[in-house]
Every structure is written in structure tokens, then in C-alpha cells.
Amino acid sequence: MIATARPAADTGSTAARILDAAESLFAERGFAGTAVRDIAARCDLNPASLYNHFESKQALYEAVLARGLAPLIEVLRRSAQGDPGPLPADRMIDDVMTLLARTPNVPRLIQQEAVSGGTHLARLVQRWIRPLLAEGVAAARRETAQGWDDDEVPLMILAWMNLVFGPFALAPLLAEVFHVDPLAPEALDRQIRFLKKLARRLRAPDASPHPADPRNPKRTPR
Amino acid sequence: MIATARPAADTGSTAARILDAAESLFAERGFAGTAVRDIAARCDLNPASLYNHFESKQALYEAVLARGLAPLIEVLRRSAQGDPGPLPADRMIDDVMTLLARTPNVPRLIQQEAVSGGTHLARLVQRWIRPLLAEGVAAARRETAQGWDDDEVPLMILAWMNLVFGPFALAPLLAEVFHVDPLAPEALDRQIRFLKKLARRLRAPDASPHPADPRNPKRTPR
Amino acid sequence: MIATARPAADTGSTAARILDAAESLFAERGFAGTAVRDIAARCDLNPASLYNHFESKQALYEAVLARGLAPLIEVLRRSAQGDPGPLPADRMIDDVMTLLARTPNVPRLIQQEAVSGGTHLARLVQRWIRPLLAEGVAAARRETAQGWDDDEVPLMILAWMNLVFGPFALAPLLAEVFHVDPLAPEALDRQIRFLKKLARRLRAPDASPHPADPRNPKRTPR
Amino acid sequence: MIATARPAADTGSTAARILDAAESLFAERGFAGTAVRDIAARCDLNPASLYNHFESKQALYEAVLARGLAPLIEVLRRSAQGDPGPLPADRMIDDVMTLLARTPNVPRLIQQEAVSGGTHLARLVQRWIRPLLAEGVAAARRETAQGWDDDEVPLMILAWMNLVFGPFALAPLLAEVFHVDPLAPEALDRQIRFLKKLARRLRAPDASPHPADPRNPKRTPR
DNA sequence: GATGAATGAGGATTCATTCAT
DNA sequence: AATGAATGAATCCTCATTCAT
Numbered sequence: 001m002i003a004t005a006r007p008a009a010d011t012g013s014t015a016a017r018i019l020d021a022a023e024s025l026f027a028e029r030g031f032a033g034t035a036v037r038d039i040a041a042r043c044d045l046n047p048a049s050l051y052n053h054f055e056s057k058q059a060l061y062e063a064v065l066a067r068g069l070a071p072l073i074e075v076l077r078r079s080a081q082g083d084p085g086p087l088p089a090d091r092m093i094d095d096v097m098t099l100l101a102r103t104p105n106v107p108r109l110i111q112q113e114a115v116s117g118g119t120h121l122a123r124l125v126q127r128w129i130r131p132l133l134a135e136g137v138a139a140a141r142r143e144t145a146q147g148w149d150d151d152e153v154p155l156m157i158l159a160w161m162n163l164v165f166g167p168f169a170l171a172p173l174l175a176e177v178f179h180v181d182p183l184a185p186e187a188l189d190r191q192i193r194f195l196k197k198l199a200r201r202l203r204a205p206d207a208s209p210h211p212a213d214p215r216n217p218k219r220t221p222r
Numbered sequence: 223m224i225a226t227a228r229p230a231a232d233t234g235s236t237a238a239r240i241l242d243a244a245e246s247l248f249a250e251r252g253f254a255g256t257a258v259r260d261i262a263a264r265c266d267l268n269p270a271s272l273y274n275h276f277e278s279k280q281a282l283y284e285a286v287l288a289r290g291l292a293p294l295i296e297v298l299r300r301s302a303q304g305d306p307g308p309l310p311a312d313r314m315i316d317d318v319m320t321l322l323a324r325t326p327n328v329p330r331l332i333q334q335e336a337v338s339g340g341t342h343l344a345r346l347v348q349r350w351i352r353p354l355l356a357e358g359v360a361a362a363r364r365e366t367a368q369g370w371d372d373d374e375v376p377l378m379i380l381a382w383m384n385l386v387f388g389p390f391a392l393a394p395l396l397a398e399v400f401h402v403d404p405l406a407p408e409a410l411d412r413q414i415r416f417l418k419k420l421a422r423r424l425r426a427p428d429a430s431p432h433p434a435d436p437r438n439p440k441r442t443p444r
Numbered sequence: 445m446i447a448t449a450r451p452a453a454d455t456g457s458t459a460a461r462i463l464d465a466a467e468s469l470f471a472e473r474g475f476a477g478t479a480v481r482d483i484a485a486r487c488d489l490n491p492a493s494l495y496n497h498f499e500s501k502q503a504l505y506e507a508v509l510a511r512g513l514a515p516l517i518e519v520l521r522r523s524a525q526g527d528p529g530p531l532p533a534d535r536m537i538d539d540v541m542t543l544l545a546r547t548p549n550v551p552r553l554i555q556q557e558a559v560s561g562g563t564h565l566a567r568l569v570q571r572w573i574r575p576l577l578a579e580g581v582a583a584a585r586r587e588t589a590q591g592w593d594d595d596e597v598p599l600m601i602l603a604w605m606n607l608v609f610g611p612f613a614l615a616p617l618l619a620e621v622f623h624v625d626p627l628a629p630e631a632l633d634r635q636i637r638f639l640k641k642l643a644r645r646l647r648a649p650d651a652s653p654h655p656a657d658p659r660n661p662k663r664t665p666r
Numbered sequence: 667m668i669a670t671a672r673p674a675a676d677t678g679s680t681a682a683r684i685l686d687a688a689e690s691l692f693a694e695r696g697f698a699g700t701a702v703r704d705i706a707a708r709c710d711l712n713p714a715s716l717y718n719h720f721e722s723k724q725a726l727y728e729a730v731l732a733r734g735l736a737p738l739i740e741v742l743r744r745s746a747q748g749d750p751g752p753l754p755a756d757r758m759i760d761d762v763m764t765l766l767a768r769t770p771n772v773p774r775l776i777q778q779e780a781v782s783g784g785t786h787l788a789r790l791v792q793r794w795i796r797p798l799l800a801e802g803v804a805a806a807r808r809e810t811a812q813g814w815d816d817d818e819v820p821l822m823i824l825a826w827m828n829l830v831f832g833p834f835a836l837a838p839l840l841a842e843v844f845h846v847d848p849l850a851p852e853a854l855d856r857q858i859r860f861l862k863k864l865a866r867r868l869r870a871p872d873a874s875p876h877p878a879d880p881r882n883p884k885r886t887p888r
Numbered sequence: 889g890a891t892g893a894a895t896g897a898g899g900a901t902t903c904a905t906t907c908a909t
Numbered sequence: 910a911a912t913g914a915a916t917g918a919a920t921c922c923t924c925a926t927t928c929a930t
Contacts, residue, residue, distance in 0.1 A: 014910080029338060033254030036904060046912045048906080053910090057904065108337050115333050116251060117394025125398045133399065154400065155416045162388030163381055170380070172339025176347045177355065178376065194377045201424050236893075258921060268895045270923080275893085279921065458914075472783060476699030480900060490916045492902080497914085501900065555781050559774050560695060561838025569842045577843065598844065599860045606832030607825055614824070616783025620791045621799065622820065638821045645868050680889080702925060712891050714927080719889090723925065894927080902920065909912085 015053045017043040023064045027105035028172075030112045031061055031120070061120070065113075068106040069128040075099045076135035089199045092139055093164075097192050100168055104183050107168035133157060163198070167191055237275045239265040245286045249327035250394075252334045253283055253342070283342070287335075290328040291350040297321045298357035311421045314361055315386075319414050322390055326405050329390035355379060385420070389413050459497045461487040467508045471549035472616075474556045475505055475564070505564070509557075512550040513572045519543045520579035533643045536583055537608075541636045544612055548627050551612035577601060607642070611635050681719045683709040689730045693771035694838075696778045697727055697786070727786070731779075734772040735794040741765045742801035755865045758805055759830075763858050766834055770849050773834035799823060829864070833857050 021042035025034045036057050040047040054060040079095040100107060113124050136157045148156060167174070167182060174182040181187065243264035247256045258279050262269040276282035301317040322329060335346050358379045370378060389396070389404060396404040403409065465486035469478045480501050484491040498504035523539040544551060557568050580601045592600060611618070611626060618626040625631065687708035691700045702723050706713040720726040745761040766773060779790050802823045814822060833840070833848060840848040847853065 027337075029254060030252050030334075031255070032252060033338070035902080037902085047904080048913080049911050051905070111333060111337050111391075112252075114392045114395035115249075115330050115337075116255070117398070121394060121398055125395065129395065129399060151412070152416055152419075155413065158389060158392070158396065159385055159416075159420065162384040162392070166384030166388065167380060169333075170336045170384070172343060173336035173347065173351065174380065176339070176343055177351060190373070191377060194374055194381075197374075198381065198424065202420065257919080259919085269921085270896080271894050273922070471781075474696050474698060474778075474782065476696060477782070479898080481898085491900085492917080493915050495901070552781050555777060555835075556696075558836045558839035559693075559777050559781075560699070561842070565838060565842055569839065573839065573843060595856070596860055596863075599857065602833060602836070602840065603829055603860075603864065606828040606836070610828030610832065611824060613777075614780045614828070616787060617780035617791065617795065618824065620783070620787055621795060634817070635821065638818055638825075641818075642825065642868065646864065701923080703923085713925080714892080715890050717926070891928105891930085893929090895924105896926095897924080899923065900921095903916105903918080905917100906915080907912105908914090 014043075014045070014049075018045070018050055018053055018060065019064055019067055022060050023068065023105050023109070026061060026064055027108040027112070030116070031057075062123075065109060065124065065128065068103055068109060069132070071099060071103065072096070072106060073128065073131050073135065076132060076139075080135050080139045089139070089203075090196050093192060093195050093199065096164060097188065097195070100164070101183065101185075101188050104168050104171065107165035108171075111165060111169035136160065163195060236265075236267070236271075240267070240272055240275055240282065241286055241289055244282050245290065245327050245331070248283060248286055249330035249334070252338070253279075284345075287331060287346065287350065290325055290331060291354070293321060293325065294318070294328060295350065295353050295357065298354060298361075302357050302361045311361070311425075312418050315414060315417050315421065318386060319410065319417070322386070323405065323407075323410050326390050326393065329387035330393070333387060333391035358382065385417060458487075458489070458493075462489070462494055462497055462504065463508055463511055466504050467512065467549050467553070470505060470508055471552035471556070474560070475501075506567075509553060509568065509572065512547055512553060513576070515543060515547065516540070516550060517572065517575050517579065520576060520583075524579050524583045533583070533647075534640050537636060537639050537643065540608060541632065541639070544608070545627070545629075545632050548612045548615065551609035552615070555609060555613035580604070607639060680709075680711070680715075684711070684716060684719055684726065685730055685733055688726050689734065689771050689775070692727060692730055693774035693778070696782070697723075728789075731775060731790065731794065734769055734775060735798070737765060737769065738762070738772060739794070739797050739801065742798060742805075746801050746805045755805070755869075756862050759858060759861050759865065762830060763854065763861070766830070767849065767851075767854050770834050770837065773831035774837070777831060777835035802826065829861060 018039065022034070022039045025039055025042065028034075036050060037047045039060075040050050050060070054063060075095050076092070079092045110124075110129075113121055137153065171182045174180075182191075240261065244256070244261045247261055247264065250256075256279075258272060259269050261282070262272050272282070276285060297317050298314075301314045332346075332351075335343055359375065393404045396402075404413075462483065466478070466483045469483055469486065472478075478501075480494060481491045483504070484494050494504070498507060519539050520536075523536045554568075554573075557565055581597065615626045618624075626635075684705065688700070688705045691705055691708065694700075702716060703713045705726070706716050716726070720729060741761050742758070745758045776790075776795075779787055803819065837848045840846075848857075
């Protein structure tokens with residue numbers, strides 16, 4: 001099993017309890033795979049009651065996205081706008097990963113939507129992904145400017161999006177493969193350190209790849 | 223819309239036509255979101271006919287996975303076992319990306335499953351992901367040995383998995399954001415070149431641009 | 445058509461209305477032959493509504509059996525435990541037949557199950573038939589002790605089971621053959637009198653069968 | 667499990683194999699509960715092939731009934747018409763039971779139909795039950811004439827029908843209850859002896875154990 | 889005579905949603 | 910705000926049957 005975070009807040013309003021239940025289920029099973037009845041069951045509610053708080057399954061889904069994505073954008077914005085400091089990328093990694101550690105369902109929700117390309121996607125992109133990417137572009141330009149062409153920036157953004165979201169989105173798979181919880185604090189710490197190291201290397205100019213490649217000295221022809 | 227490849231197969235056997243239709247739909251909408259009726263409609267078949275070829279929706283789904291993943295593992299294996307040559311990672315990137323360009327649904331299928339953590343996941347991992355990772359580990363160890371600790375290897379594998387699958391899996395999102403088909407040949411070429419450059423940099427020692435860099439840069443109080 | 449009794453119950457709760465509809469249909473057509481949709485139609489309900497009251501067709505079927513068989517067992521028990529009196533069998537026949545006259549579907553349900561030997565049978569036997577037979581055995585032993593061996597008791601029980609249930613279970617056939625309703629009060633009265641007479645004869649020692657057997661001893665002329 | 671008889675004849679024509687498979691399945695599960703596909707599977711045939719031999723499921727069902735019932739009527743007729751002998755009922759019991767022992771599915775088929783009262787019933791009655799009863803009436807009149815009123819004859823016929831068919835029809839139930847095969851030779855022998863004893867007693871005048879017996883013995887107040 | 893593939897009708901059940909209470 | 914009951918649409922799947930091979 002995977003740590004699901006956001007544990008105590010659920011004792012709040014009914015709407016919040018519903019959002020929590022819905023978030024985890026949507027993250028697990030996607031929109032189509034989640035039954036309203038199951039959301040209701042998870043917060044000890046009659047399915048009908050749910051409609052006192054949200055107009056429809058669709059509306060609930062969008063509320064879940066909004067609640068999950070707003071803080072992410074906010075963090076990105078603040079992280080990008082703050083005092084650049086010596087290592088802006090490092091701080092951004094820290095900030096974003098720290099946030100995602102508390103809302104690990106968010107990357108899964110995005111991934112689900114991104115893969116699906118359903119009707120929601122256009123809206124998702126318009127309302128959330130674009131602002132999110134805008135922040136990313138600014139940061140990326142500043143950070144990885146060394147040795148990267150302009151038309152490589154989108155690829156770099158996409159790469160970082162995958163590098164950052166991936167470990168969260170694939171958490172169920174990783175848990176199954178390695179039998180450890182990839183969302184445990186120490187695992188996340190390791191991931192953060194790894195990402196920083198990675199960022200450092202990407203910032204560097206290329207290593208002269210194989211000057212006199214000791215690894216495979218004599219290219220034996222076949 | 224996104225290029226879906228495998229166009230000519232439609233003229234093949236009925237079973238192949240069903241697999242094609244199912245693959246694209248499962249990739250788009252996931253298992254739960256795909257209706258058997260829609261699969262049938264997409265290959266001009268009565269839903270009942272489908273059951274002459276596959277025992278159930280579940281069995282069809284697994285056949286889709288098998289057909290999609292077997293070549294991927296095969297390519298990885300061959301790419302890893304072949305003559306290493308001077309730049310094994312480059313060749314692997316070439317091989318894998320070339321294959322995925324022809325079967326762009328496969329990464330989406332994996333991503334869908336990986337995120338969901340459903341009942342299928344355990345089987346998927348056991349039968350497909352583990353062999354796939356095994357090949358990856360071998361390659362990664364050889365390639366990225368310079369300057370990476372042993373316990374960073376799994377993270378590196380995961381990172382590459384995300385870097386390689388990501389552009390395919392998120393193709394719908396990218397198409398929505400950039401209004402270009404990320405699976406078009408030139409886009410893929412650019413992606414391949416980008417990944418190779420990335421691999422080269424990761425192979426290099428750190429640029430260590432900030433020699434006196436303490437571990438945690440979050441000094442600046444907010 | 446055959447009188448189906450239990451007419452007023454329709455005004456009862458929805459669950460009771462469903463049970464009534466299901467009982468008559470299961471009795472008529474058996475479990476497999478009965479469509480949920482038909483049950484729903486018979487009580488002016490949407491098929492889906494039915495699932496608000498019973499978990500499945502199977503569960504509904506079992507509820508029907510329970511409702512029908514519990515009173516039968518109860519009557520048998522009371523009839524057996526009561527003051528034996530001079531003619532216990534007669535009273536038992538009265539009691540059981542009177543009950544069955546009000547729930548004529550019950551013998552048909554049992555017969556359907558008994559003949560089929562399906563999956564339900566084992567449960568039916570365990571929960572209902574065994575207790576039912578237990579009462580029967582006690583009664584039979586007391587009643588028909590005269591002139592019957594111990595190992596004939598099970599056969600006697602079975603015989604009476606057939607004699608008592610048969611007229612109800614075969615009611616549709618009898619109606620078709622004789623063009624009268626075998627469940628009409630006067631028909632049932634005649635049946636009860638017949639069974640009592642039969643019981644009386646079975647209690648007697650054998651008639652010296654054919655003392656000086658001319659083919660047909662005393663052809664009492666008609 | 668219950669002995670199903672008719673073992674070797676199946677090596678005959680395909681049609682006979684189909685009839686055998688259909689007979690046992692119809693007896694087990696009734697008409698509605700039996701799938702053509704299952705009949706086909708039981709005789710290692712493609713469902714489509716079945717239609718080379720029978721026009722429809724319905725036609726197959728009727729062929730099964732015809733094949734099963736014709737011998738029964740024939741035996742009854744012969745048994746009734748033959749030299750009456752000293753104990754005509756005994757010989758009839760012998761004949762019928764011996765036949766049914768070889769075709770134990772027949773009583774189950776009749777019972778299934780008789781209970782159901784379906785569309786087939788009318789035809790079944792017209793073509794098979796009436797002739798069958800006609801023979802029965804003749805025999806019954808001759809045999810049990812002593813001490814039975816005219817209007818009791820139908821009841822007597824029905825009673826005997828239940829007594830004779832019951833043990834076969836309820837075989838699955840009996841097997842479940844007593845954990846013995848009620849169709850085993852020794853069980854059938856016992857049954858035959860029991861029926862003969864029963865017939866003898868029914869032929870006798872009442873034991874009239876309670877000379878001053880009021881109609882309703884339920885005197886004892888509770 | 890046998891079969892694989894195809895199909896319209898119907899099977900039970902689940903779905904999101906509504907509404908009176 | 911909460912719920913039990915109701916429902917039309919849709920779910921996956923099975924059915925008896927047909928037909929070209």
C-alpha cells in the first residue's frame with residue numbers, strides 16, 4: 001500500500017471529506033473507473049447526499065482538480081518569483097517535491113488526464129496546465145540556459161515534468177516492483193537529492209563523450 | 223488528434239482488427255473507460271462477435287498488452303545484448319524510440335496501468351515490467367556508471383522510463399498545449415536528439431557550478 | 445389459469461410485492477426461466493429498483509424460499525409436537541394441506557429445486573429439507589409404526605412427501621388434463637379426505653390379498 | 667452423483683448422442699436452464715452442427731420427450747392389456763419401475779414440465795399424458811376398485827403417478843439428503859417392494875382403528 | 889456432416905442521478 | 910443536510926440461430 005497523506009484534514013466539512021474520498025479514488029481508478037457510490041461509501045455517506053455538495057460527478061471531479069492544482073501553481077509561482085539565489089532550480093525542486101509529498105494524488109490525477117486526452121483535457125490544459133507550464137518556462141530558461149537551444153526548452157520542460165511527476169504518478173507500480181513505499185519520507189529525500197544532482201549535470205556542458213573510450217576499446221567488427 | 227499508427231493492420235484477421243481497435247481505445251480511455259461496444263463499433267463488428275475471438279474484455283485487454291509489450295522487451299534485450307559499440311545508450315535510445323514511434327499506444331497503456339494500481343497491475347508487473355526493468359538495469363549500470371552511486375541506479379532507471387515513455391504517454395496533453403502532433407516524425411527526431419544530448423550530459427561529471435554549495439540551499443527565509 | 449392466492453399482499457411493502465411476484469414466477473418457470481425484468485414488470489417496478497431491495501436474483505430467490513418454507517416447517521413442528529390425540533396423521537394432513545392451500549407455490553418451488561439438483565439444492569436441503577424431514581420422520585414413526593419395517597420409514601416419508609406436495613406441484617398439469625382448478629377449495633377438500641382415507645388404509649395390516657384368487661375376486665358390479 | 671443410465675447406446679448415431687446429451691441436461695436444468703451450447707459441448711459437437719440434426723432447441727426438446735415417453739406408454743399398454751394374472755398391479759409396478767430404472771430422466775422431464783405449466787405443457791398433455799393416464803385409469807379401476815368411490819379414481823391415479831415418478835424425479839434431492847444413489851439397483855428393488863406392499867394395503871378395506879371417529883379430530887384445545 | 893464467425897435479442901446488473909421524506 | 914427508493918441508460922456478456930466454407 002501507498003501512503004495517501006492528507007489524513008487529519010478529513011474531519012473537516014462534509015464537502016472536504018467528499019473531496020478527499022473522491023481525490024484518492026479518481027487518482028486510483030480515473031474518472032470513468034470511479035463510481036459515485038464508491039466515493040460515497042468511502043466517506044460514509046449516501047450517494048444521494050453527495051449531490052447536496054456537488055452538482056454532479058463531473059463537477060466533483062473538477063473541484064478535486066482545482067483543489068489539488070491551485071497550490072501547485074502557487075508554489076511554482078512563488079518559487080520562480082522569489083529571490084533567485086544561487087541555485088534556483090534546487091529550490092524549486094525542494095518546493096515542488098515538498099508540496100507533492102503532501103498531495104501525492106495530484107500527479108496521478110494529471111497523468112490520468114494527460115494520458116486520456118478526454119473531454120476534460122482541454123479544460124484542464126486551459127485552466128491549469130498552461131499557467132503551470134508558464135512558470136516552468138520562465139524557470140527553465142533562466143536555469144538551463146547554458147548549452148541548450150531555444151527549441152529545446154519545451155522538451156526540457158516536458159522532461160522535467162516527467163521527472164518530477166513520474167515518481168508520484170508511478171508510485172503504485174514502483175511499490176509493486178520494489179515492495180517499498182516510494183512516498184515514504186526517506187524515499188522522497190533520496191529522490192530530491194537525485195533530482196538536484198541530475199539538474200546540476202544537465203546544467204554542465206557535455207562531457208567529451210568518449211575521448212579514448214576505455215570502456216570498449218577495440219570496436220570488433222562483426 | 224494524434225497519429226495512431228498501425229494503419230494497415232486493419233486489413234488483417236478479425237482478431238488483429240479487434241486488437242487494433244481495443245489498443246487505441248484502451249490507450250485513450252483506460253480499461254474502465256472503454257466500452258466493449260465501442261471497440262466493436264470501431265472494427266465494424268457486433269459486440270457479440272468479439273466474444274468469438276476473446277473470452278472477455280479482460281482477456282482482450284491482456285492480449286493487447288501482450289502484443290504491445292513483447293516487441294518492446296525484445297528490442298530492449300537485443301539492444302542490450304548486441305555489440306556495445308561506442309555509445310550503447312545512444313543506440314538503445316534509437317532502437318526503443320523507433321519502436322515506440324510505431325507503437326505509440328504502448329507507453330500510454332503502461333502509464334494507465336501504472337497510475338491505476340488496479341488488479342491488473344500485479345500481473346502486468348510480474349509478466350512485463352520486471353523483464354523490462356531487468357534489461358534496463360543492465361544497460362543503465364554499464365552506461366551511467368560514471369559518478370552515480372549504486373543506490374541511485376533504480377532512480378536512474380525510473381528517470382529514463384519517464385523520459386522515454388513520457389513524451390508518448392503525454393502526447394494528448396502535448397498536442398493540446400502546443401497544437402502540434404508530438405508523434406510526427408520530425409518531432410520524434412528532435413526528441414531522440416534531445417534524449418541523446420541529455421544522456422551525454424548525465425554521463426559527465428558534475429559541472430559543480432557553485433563550488434561552495436551547501437546541501438540545503440533553502441537558506442533565504444521567506 | 446390457476447389460483448395463485450396471496451392476493452392482498454400486493455398492497456404491502458415493496459419488498460413484499462417483489463417477493464410475491466418472484467414467488468409466482470419462480471414457481472411457474474423455475475429460476476433459470478424467470479427473467480428479473482418479468483418479476484419487476486409484475487410488480488410495476490423498474491428492474492433496477494429491484495436491486496434496492498434484494499442484492500441479486502439469487503438472493504431474491506433465496507428470500508422467496510425462506511419466506512415460503514419457514515411457515516411450513518413451523519406448522520409441521522407444531523403439528524408433530526401437539527397433543528398426539530387419537531389421529532395425529534389426520535391432524536397433520538389437515539394442518540399441512542391447509543397451509544399449502546394458502547401457499548400453493550411452495551411445493552412447486554421445492555419440486556423445481558428437487559428435480560434440478562442445481563447449486564441451490566445443497567443449501568436448500570441443508571437449511572430447509574432436513575428440518576422438514578426431521579419433523580416428518582418423528583410423525584411417521586409414531587403414526588405408521590404398525591406393520592412397517594424400520595428401513596421402510598424413509599420410503600414412507602418420501603411417499604407422503606410426494607402424496608402431499610404432488611397435487612400442488614402438478615397443479616398446472618392437472619388443470620390442463622381435467623380442465624378444473626385443482627387448487628379450488630372443494631378440490632382441496634376432496635384431496636384432504638382422500639389422503640386421510642389413504643392414511644387409514646396404510647395404517648392397517650395388509651388385507652389378505654387374494655384368498656382364493658379368482659382373477660378379479662369380487663367384481664362388484666357397477 | 668446419480669447414475670444416469672443409457673451408457674453404451676451413445677456410440678450410435680450423432681442424433682442419438684445429441685438426444686442423450688439433451689435428455690440429461692433438460693432433466694437436470696429444465697428447458698430454459700439448458701443452453702444449446704452445453705448440449706453440444708456434452709457430445710463434443712459444435713453448436714451449429716446440432717442444427718444439422720434438429721431444427722431447433724424446441725424440436726430437440728420434443729424429440730427427447732418423444733423418445734422417452736413412447737416406451738413408457740407402450741409398457742403401460744402392454745402391462746394393462748396382457749393377461750391380468752393374479753396380481754396385475756404388482757406386475758405393472760414391476761414393468762414400469764423396470765423401464766424407468768433404465769430411463770430415469772423421463773420422470774424428471776415430466777415433472778419439470780408438469781410443474782412449469784409452460785407452453786409445452788399443453789402439447790405434452792395432449793400427446794403423451796392423456797394416453798398415459800388412459801392406461802392408468804383402466805388399470806386403476808380394475809385394481810383398486812375395492813372400497814374406492816368413482817370420484818376418487820382420478821385422485822388415486824394422481825397419487826400413483828406421484829408415488830411412481832417421485833422417487834425418480836426427486837433423485838437429486840434424495841441423493842443430497844441421504845448420500846446414497848436412489849437409482850442404484852438395490853435401492854430400486856427396495857422401492858419396488860415397498861410400492862407393492864403399499865398397493866396391497868390400499869386394496870384392503872380400512873383398518874378403521876377409531877370406530878367413533880368424528881370428522882375433525884382437532885378436538886384438543888390448545 | 890461439421891465448423892468458425894457473425895448477429896439481434898435478451899440476460900443480469902451497475903450507473904449517475906432525482907425526488908419525496 | 911441526509912437518505913431510501915426509483916429509474917433510464919448503459920454496462921458486460923450469453924443466447925439461439927444462421928451461413929459460408
